[in-house]
Amino acid sequence: MNNEQMEFKPDDFVLVGSLGDAFVDESYKKESYWKDILSRFMKNKGALVGLIFIILVVIMALVGPGLNEHTYYSQIIAHQNLAPRIPGLEDLGIFNGSETMNTSTGTVVVNKYVVPGKVTGLEKTYYWFGTDVLGRDIFTRTWQGTRISLYIALVAVIVDMLFGMSYGLISGYFGGKVDMAMQRFSEVLNGIPTLVLVTLLIIVMKPGLGTITLALALTGWIGMSRIARAQVLKLKEQEFILASKTLGAKDFFIIFKEILPNIFGQLIIMSMFSVPNAIFTEAFLAFVGLGVPQPQASLGSLISDAFKSFTTHPYMIIFPVIVLAVIMLSFNLLADGLRDAFDPKMKER
Template identity: 55%
Template sequence: MSEKENVAPLDALTQDDFVHVGYIDRPEQEMVQGEDESALRDGWERFKKNKGAVIGLIVISIIIVMAIIGPMISGYRFDEIFKGYNNLPPRIPGLENLGFFDGTSRGVNVYEQLGVTQYFWFGSDTLGRDLFTRIWSGTRVSFIIAIVAVLIDFVIGVTYGTISGYFGGKVDMLMQRILEVINGIPNLVVVTLFVLVFKPGMVSIIVSLMITGWIGMSRVVRSQVLKLKEQEFVLAADVLGARKMMIIVKEILPNIMGQMIVMTMFSIPNAIFYEAFLAFVGLGLAEPQASLGSLINTGYNSMLTHPHLLIFPVIVLSLLMLSFNLIADGLRDAIDPTMKGH
């Protein structure tokens, strides 16, 4: 009988014809070492290794908490005026017994001299308003500007850059020429014109940010879209008949989300400084509302005689901007795959 005749037909095989030989042991060096990690978890682990970014995150968290509860725990309103309590130096319970923040200015305890029994933790301003309350109320304005900057970046900047980069050709050329014209107009001129129309206030600042605040984001998004739209997975989706909007939303934007987040984090301190600058030159919020820029402007005029009016808002603004920059730098290092292992 030939060898072919000894082979049973496939349809005649039963379970008893197979023998379980057990699992094959693989050499240890062939086994995949380590646990699988998601991109988010991997990025978070690298972010935590950046001490500067972690410190920035902690400082921002503290400032956010103080901006929320600061005006409540002081016991004063931001526009409450105490007659005769003008330009009082800082006085903090507990610390006054240690010899600092005790209400002393140039060797004289102003609180005892005036018979003031109240505590003004950061002192009072030129009109007798509590500086502690006004600083944290002004910090709220800075966070509002930060939120507005994020929304403008994502709504206007991402949309404009995506359309310009994806469709390309004449559409891209026209949109980039419009962008160059807008970018060529000085921001201060734009803001001054809006102030003449809308008067100083939050509306003027927000509208001026909407004019030019999204340009940086749109350029970053456009460059990333130009690079990704020629990739195989985008071309495959196009060949399979996916709509352009679906390709943009599901294929392109998720792959540039990291760059968008980093760019947004860098734009936040720029927007905060922009508002502070406008307030400093008198184009910000109107009295009695406060912002860090307007408080710095007031303190600048009394810098030599009452330095506390300038020091405290400058410290808060500096910490705010520095912390956002540290977080943005940490996010860039954590998200960028080329930085892995550094």
């Protein structure tokens, strides 16, 4: 054994930190539940596109009817059946007020704004979406109708989140005879077709937005109540609920303070998916003549009116259909994004 004294030099030992952080555990900043959801939502391009289009539609519904001098009920018979004409774009040969008409002798291009050799009085007139058979501005009426569709969407969310959610939570939590009575009532109510219900309401009440709102409020919450009830049945036997009961928590405290926060994400998703269905229901009722009365306009009534002139003036139906399709598609994209954000495992199934 060598008894020589060992000598250490300054460079024999090097601090780990000076070699780099390869062997050092990284600490990550803890994110809240809602920040985590927002982060996943922002990574979903489809959901962001849907949200952007919803915001644009809402803005246009608010300011669109006031962008020109026309109102949704004003009509000028001399301006009937005018094709779309947009300043700036008319110089490019599109939306210049001309339309192709099918006649017995063939097709002919007609422009009622400008007629060679004749003063029409419409040379400086612009209708961005054209006019209908009564000379009403389709642009103003389209965005006025969008207001009604967005109002129906708001009603659907409020009814779902207030009544449908509470009904399902109470039914699922108490169970037994309470659950049986509440579920049989909802099944009987759900067995009545919406069209029949609206027709009966119109007989009793006058046709209008209030009647449609009441019809949607009577049956639109049933789907949400079933989702809420199913979620409660999964959670109410778990340990944290038993612990709350042991500590003396009241039933409604457990329902709205313990169970609801754990299923709130699923309920938001369900309410978003119910919005397109409610909008389509209103549009369908308006299309068959059970919507808002004239001169009020909804997207469904605009499509219904324009359908009669589809073969001669197809532009009348194009813009309301596009707006309605954008609204429904955007809400579906938003709902898909919310579902993936609240439950990332859903995307893997």
